[in-house]
Amino acid sequence: MDVYSFFIQLLNGLQYGLLLFLVASGLTLIFGIMGIINLAHGSFYMIGAYMAFSLSTLTGSLFVAIIVGIVLSVVLGVALEWALFSHLYKRDHLEQVLLTYGLILVFEELRSLIVGNDVHGVAVPAIFNWSVPLTETLSYPVYRLFMSAVCVVLAVLLYLLMAKTRIGMMIRAGSSNREMVQSLGLNINLVYRLVFALGVALAAFAGMLAAPVSSVYPGMGTGVLIICFVVVVIGGIGSIWGALVASLLIGLADTFGKVLIPQAAGVTVYVLMAAILLWRPEGLFRRI
Amino acid sequence: QGKLKVGLMLPYTGTYAALGNAITNGFKLAVAENGGKVAGRDIDYFTVDDESDPAKAPENANKLIKRDQVDVLVGTVHSGVALAMAKVARDNNTLLIIPNAGADDITGPLCAANIFRTSFSNSQPGIAMGKVMAEQKKKTAVTLTWDYAAGKESVGGFKEAFEAGGGKVVKELFLPFPQVEFQSYLTEIAALKPDVVYVFFAGGGAVKFVKDYAAAGLPKTIPLVGPGFLTDGTLEAQGEAAQGLLTTLHYGDGLKNPKNDAFRAAYTKAYKIEPDVYAVQGYDAAQLLIVGMNAVKGDVSKRAEMVKAMEGAKLDSPRGSLALSKGHNPIHDIYLRKVEGKENKVVGVAVKNLTDPPRGCKL
Amino acid sequence: MIHAPERQDRRKAIALAAALLLLALFPFAGAAFYTELVTKVMILAIFALSLDVLVGYTGLVSFGHAAYYGVGAYALGLLAPPYEAANLWLTLPVAVGAAALAALFVGAFVVRVKGIYFIMVTLAFAQMFYFVFHDTRFGRGSDGISMNFKPVAAIGGFTPFDLANAVHVYYFVFAALVLVFVFLRVLLRSPFGRALQGIRSNEHRMRSLGYPVYWYKLASFTVAGALAGLAGYLSALQFGFVNPELLSWHQSGNVLLMLILGGVGSLYGAVAGAFAFVALQELFSSLTTHWQLLLGGTIILLVIFLPGGLASIAGRFKRTLVGEPDDE
Amino acid sequence: MSESMLEARELHTYYGASHVLHGVNFRIDRGQTVGLMGRNGMGKSTLIRSMLGLVKPRHGEVRVCGTDMTGAEPYLIARQGIAYVPEGRGIFPNLTVHENLVMAARAGPDGRREWTQERVLATFPRLAERLGNGGWQLSGGEQQMLTIGRALMTNPDLLILDEATEGLAPQIAKEIWRIVGEIRAHGIATVIVDKNYAAVTAIANRNVILVKGRVVFDGDSASLLAQPELLHRHLGV
Amino acid sequence: MSDVVLATLGLSRRFGGLMAVSGVAIELHRGRLHAVLGPNGAGKTTLINLLSGDLAATAGNIRYRGEDITRCSADRRSRIGIGRSYQKTNIFPAFTAFENCRLAAQSRAPRPFAVFTDAARHRPVREAAERALDAAGLAARGGSVASALSHGEQRQLEIAMVLATAPEVLLLDEPLAGMGAEEAQRMVGLLRTLAPKHAILLVEHDMDAVFAVADVITVMVNGQVLESGAPAQIRASPAVRRAYLGEADE
Ligand SMILES: Nc1ncnc2c1ncn2[C@@H]1O[C@H](COP(=O)(O)OP(=O)(O)OP(=O)(O)O)[C@@H](O)[C@H]1O
Ligand SMILES: Nc1ncnc2c1ncn2[C@@H]1O[C@H](COP(=O)(O)OP(=O)(O)OP(=O)(O)O)[C@@H](O)[C@H]1O
């Protein structure tokens, strides 16, 4: 590999990693900080992508679609929390796994009933619909760069929210002792409802943002979910920074794995994971 | 003679649900055109959703064969499931007609007297495209596909024909199924600068690849080609990025022949949607069954006679003419198609009466 | 009141005997398809039992248990020579051993961590195995392996039963299920089993009471893996086909579902859960092609309204009829 | 006449099938200090938790500042100006000392902000040294101080201390009693559960003794101390 | 001296910049009850954690009956006879009080890895558990699920579990905390009966109890030993009064 391709591959890896981060951050928020295991997270990503498709066809603009989509996903998040997840905080993880597993099936079937099983594309917004030439044959789509920038901004915002605000403290406190938070006169139920909705919105947002480059297809949620699991496992549960570092690592491992050892491309990230767990059983970072 | 029991084992949920439905529609249309009967017998359909899950395939096939005791089994889309079905059908000596799955092995080493296919084999479109590219005097090619049987067979067909015509495949790239993160491969392709890139993807992967390929600015210098699945049913999603792509398949839009015109009219009338290649394959599956049944006057116990009639069948298919090879695989024209707007316009015949070499079939 | 538990025990014993008899006579009903279906259910029951050791008794919620099921199945797939039959007595121990080894390897990593993290790490490792079979030449790829012959049970020149015969397979699996059940029953009542339950309740205290917790957990993980491998082997034997989906996380999810259907932490529950799961699946898929929607909805309702699984229905029913028992 | 802060009327509480409180009447008025006593397992904590909405009583009524709040969400009850120091500590282990305090900070129902982080740290200098440490890293006594400090940060009208001096060094325990005296001077009511009955009776206006979920004594300290046989029979001293 | 059971030398533990325990030398004798006092955060619990193996020492060593156990795991230490209780209740919430103790006693049974016997049938283990419950005053509550016990009862159970493991060395971290006056008295009585045959380290803030049972007292401040000696000497020490008991104490 010449230096030039090396740098382009590096860029590929980072960009892929940042996209992973966007999904994984919502996951680590709900998993690690709220203490709920939510397998349906991938479905929210899928729902986001399908919303981007339907809404942008309807409104003609991806940005309008994203704004409407965020509102809708917050509503969805609040409704789900109210109807289902609020019953789960006191239950054990096994039941959380199953309930959210059931949700995956439901969402996947509903998707097939409502929008069918076709693959759809979403147009890249006109202002980003151009590419920067890198070599005489290869150019890089600007939209991908834009996505990466959005991811970085979100990472910083999320970190600030969790680590520096009272809301963040309340969320973390709630994951260790809900009763006590209530006894302090704080409405933890409301906070959790909103945080859950935030997590859903993050996943859906990731789906919407990624829709133009990933296209929209059945089963897209589960693929993302699994790799995000690996991100959270490597990064350490509940850590935003951990998720960021792990996403980038996986992005790079995956990209270079495909180029350098194509025979084992599917397993490179898992080997990476095993190696990291051997060194740090609880992931790279634990908590914020 | 009671009703003829037909088991339809097809995907009705999941990624391939649309294909399963189209095949079913096509099959039933042919039966309806035959007066709703086959050799005078009414039909009892038994449907099972195979979910495109090979792990459930043996059980699902058993359900139809042992529980429902069907006379003939029709299915399916997914090659892995079809392979498992073929095995069960062989073990139980049940007549099986495959309306889509392209795994070469089914009509190769695994071929059997009771197993027929009315669709295609994976290598066929590849062979045709390889030949066309060689004729266009392309010297070098790179191939890319998912690392699974269908992809490898398709690429294999391309490579064989392309290199036979004097070209050279400089690199064969594979990525794990069903990953869709292509960026690093695009970088690799840009570095290799071949004359043409042949890929096999379907569904979501096909959409994403075509778009990524265009976004990377590659089509300007390196043309992209592939089997028809690259652009079938995905043009809506691929939009601009797919314009002008060349693909090969045994069917296409704007194909002109009387049978096709009639078929399209009838199908649209019956189901209110446009037919696609899968509907054609389902339609032909029923046509083939009708030929066999007529030869034995509806008496399925005369299996040998029935098989003989089916082997000799010359079907008037919407795709043109359709005959069967020794391995019970279609012999048909493969068309060269070009994407124009939302259509895969047939621009010519890539190979006439293509029959792929029946490797390993002991029939 | 004093006699209630005894009476309950007697009732349980009668129910158990009836269930055994029913299963033993089932193939004589002559419905070939259902014989095979029940065979499959019994295999799943072994699988569910093996997971119950972890989830119900050691408190390790593994979301990657399908990996060992798959390893057991693949062991047969890979060992089976293409043009002749494999020997049951050679391949079975190898399959169980391979699954145990895989579990030992993964367990060495994962039993060090807890809670959600454990769930995720087990899943991630299961995915690793999935991709080993899915993406490498060794595992022969995503299309799976189909075996042309059933293994033979020959010992020397003597072949006690014929595994190409579905009824023989049925009894073979039935015997395996009974053996596994009895084995676990004894195991979980032993001091070792009690220690596992202690670990489930409070691992830290177990350590300070002098139990080498790590090794207990690892032993439990390995035993569970080995039994899952046995189930996987039997499934490969029954269907003559293996593919990576055997190791997929849906499979892991389904077996967890069986546990919760039957009630976690009870061996009867695990077996009942397997039956209930397949029954639900058959029922729903006969109703509509969108049966996954029904299944998903059922799971959700079950988790919210019936946390104790089907086993708790009787108790609840009694309570609504008789009312809350008061201690006064 | 004094106004009631928190009141339980004929409270019956169950844990599943076991009946723990049998018709308890309990009342604390604004500015009062009440000692709640009884042996282990008599229902002291259950009474407190029932009044705070953390356990739902099956019969009876809970009134907060005169309004019926039976079965209300705990946070609504707490917002009436009630702070709770639970037995066995209830710090947030995954938050730092500073965060534990900050997240609780709130003005009292009347807008008072007498207790600030500075004041809490001045009261418990040990906490000031551990400000950036995670809650899980604190010693038992430090956790106890943190719980009390955190309760004070809500500037309550009523402070409920369930075994608040457990694990505190004698010096610090004394400091707690001093604080109770001091806040009483500011009109803040306190409910104290503590095994050190001498310290409690010294400071409380009223004492209530629970036996097996029933009130067997309700009166002022002087009359309790005048009946040593009561103390012996019900508290074992 | 032959009756030294457990001895430490220069034992230290650092948490970041904080020396929670620093250079502690302490000797536990069979037949002697050794109390450790100190203000909150002095390092008492950390010391117990170091002795029991819950924490690893950053410096110094621990010898048990002449053998260096500084690097031994917590479970190994428990098996060779060092038992501990926790300041923060640490029990099996889902099990009955009896089963809590039975599990504790089982860890001493000859073959804890035994796989093919019925645990509940093991007489000696059962009896040990019953004895321990009785000693801690919980005999009547053996059948109650631990999580349903009141706070004070859970504290009693905490002690019962240590007793059930029949250790030679008892490390007790505030055993009286949370117990009512009567239960505390009973516990003091229990400590007295245990003392002759065991080596006991007692961390406790209840001064009455400590001065009633202790043979030796060590006072820790800021991780270091401030003073060590007989109860009378400690009570009289001005340094101890200043640092711990409080100026105005009797
Ligand atoms: N969560 C629970 N589930 C079932 N029973 C409980 C629960 N909590 C307490 N109990 C029972 O209720 C009774 C009263 O308990 P409570 O905690 O109120 O006692 P207490 O007076 O506070 O005792 P202590 O001084 O030991 O804290 C006890 O017998 C206890 O066993
Ligand atoms: N894991 C830890 N990380 C950082 N600091 C710690 C950790 N554990 C304890 N400490 C600190 O070490 C010091 C000693 O703690 P320790 O628990 O030993 O005190 P203690 O003497 O038992 O006090 P108490 O009487 O309050 O229980 C305390 O200041 C505590 O904050």
Ligand SMILES: [Mg+2]
């Ligand atoms: Mg209490």
Ligand SMILES: [Mg+2]
């Ligand atoms: Mg301490």
